[in-house]
Amino acid sequence: MELIRGLHNLRDKHRGCVATIGNFDGVHLGHQKVLEQVKCKARLMGLPSVVIIFEPQPREFFAGSDAPPRLTRFDEKVRLLRYQGIDRVLCLTFNARLRSMSAQAFVDELLLNGLNVRHFVVGDDFRFGCDRMGDYAMLEAAGQAHGFSVEHTHTYLIDDQRVSSTRVRETLMRGDFELSRKLLGRPYCVTGRVQHGNKIGRQIGVPTANVRMHRFRCPLQGVYTVRARFADQQVCGVSNVGVRPTVNGRLPVLEVHLFDWHEEIYGKLMQVEFLHFLRPEKRFDGLDALKTQLFTDIETARRWFTDASGLHSRAEVN
Structure with missing residues (x-):
């Protein structure tokens, strides 16, 4: 697996991919289902699979030490993504510049000019760009205009509840390691x-x-x-x-x-x-x-x- 640190390190060889984006804190079973969607589509299209993550995580940038506790530090997360069989991880530094990037600039600089994404997998509640002005509808419109497709992630439930980093975190904080194993898959x-x-x-x-x-x-x-x-x-x-x-x-x-x-x-x-x-x-x-x-x-x-x-x-x- 290739780790790419920052937009400035993208090269022509990195253009053309199936990608997803998020914190992926913990790489739990919900994340793993998203990664499987990405890998399956990548195989069908004959393209590499790419996961876009942030360091620090956005909530850490805004809240600092008041941000929710991390499940995995950066190198642990990269190791887990490698284990899942992802081809490339693009790590973006979440700083003032990225925080102020408009939704249109996000599409132009990252998805089109940077990665030339051919298929993008995101949650239907995914928001992006300065003040979270970009949404799924904007991505679909951009895809239709520039020739890439957009797909919803599938919600993954255990015991009739959504598997999420928040749920894993709460489980660990109360010492329920049996349930955390169930949610993480390990x-x-x-x-x-x-x-x-x-x-x-x-x-x-x-x-x-x-x-x-x-x-x-x-x-x-x-x-x-x-x-x-x-x-x-x-x-x-x-x-x-x-x-x-x-x-x-x-x-x-x-x-x-x-x-x-x-x-x-x-x-x-x-x-x-x-x-x-x-x-x-x-x-x-x-x-x-x-x-x-x-x-x-x-x-x-x-x-x-x-x-x-x-x-x-x-x-x-x-």
């Missing part, structure tokens, strides 16, 4: 490279692998049982997601204590699957209190894995 994971932290966990006997979240907010906050994967290895553990108030942290960080693990993994790509909510994040009166609570969390998490393993074994026997 377990909810955070993936990133293990980085050096301030080593406080190591000092108090609870070393952690740290991954920066690279987002204003995360839909998860608190302590969880997790399963971590890197390369061909898989390790159970307990994690904290949050700003670490006891040590005056500010931005969200994922910290994972891996059970019975002693190898160095700095720089490795780690995928963390969230399994069960243990407790909210809280501020403690000093490192001694934090240490006591962390050892309690580890013991609670180990018991959860033991109980979960027992339930799984009994289910297999039955």
Whole structure:
């Protein structure tokens, strides 16, 4: 899959495609159905499939840290789109210039001159251009004038409710990982490279692998049982997601204590699957209190894995 960053990097070879546009935060089952529409049409027309996304996401541009929590950071989203079999991703920087672009300029600069879109898949409520003045009817009219077709996306329902990033986000925030798996079509994971932290966990006997979240907010906050994967290895553990108030942290960080693990993994790509909510994040009166609570969390998490393993074994026997 080819990643194209910005309109200025479009070349003649990128002209002629079947495209869709959106945030695609989480790349959930609803998104996957849209991507299947795009890929099917692209195969029929013998053209590449293109997904247009934004960085930052528009609501982050307007609301900053008050924007809804992200399900996936940029590189996670690109990885998921690659896995879905999309040919190209065009990432547009959402800035003041793009925000002020008129609907007609959007059609002319992006769809016609930039991509020469032959088929465009969008939601029937899709709005675009400055002050959201462009709509589906305008796209259809432009298509008729310039020779491209426009298609509605199909609403995807689970349990009689539309699958959306908002619904996935709400599900994660209440710790319903069974439903989030159902909506995403996979377990909810955070993936990133293990980085050096301030080593406080190591000092108090609870070393952690740290991954920066690279987002204003995360839909998860608190302590969880997790399963971590890197390369061909898989390790159970307990994690904290949050700003670490006891040590005056500010931005969200994922910290994972891996059970019975002693190898160095700095720089490795780690995928963390969230399994069960243990407790909210809280501020403690000093490192001694934090240490006591962390050892309690580890013991609670180990018991959860033991109980979960027992339930799984009994289910297999039955």
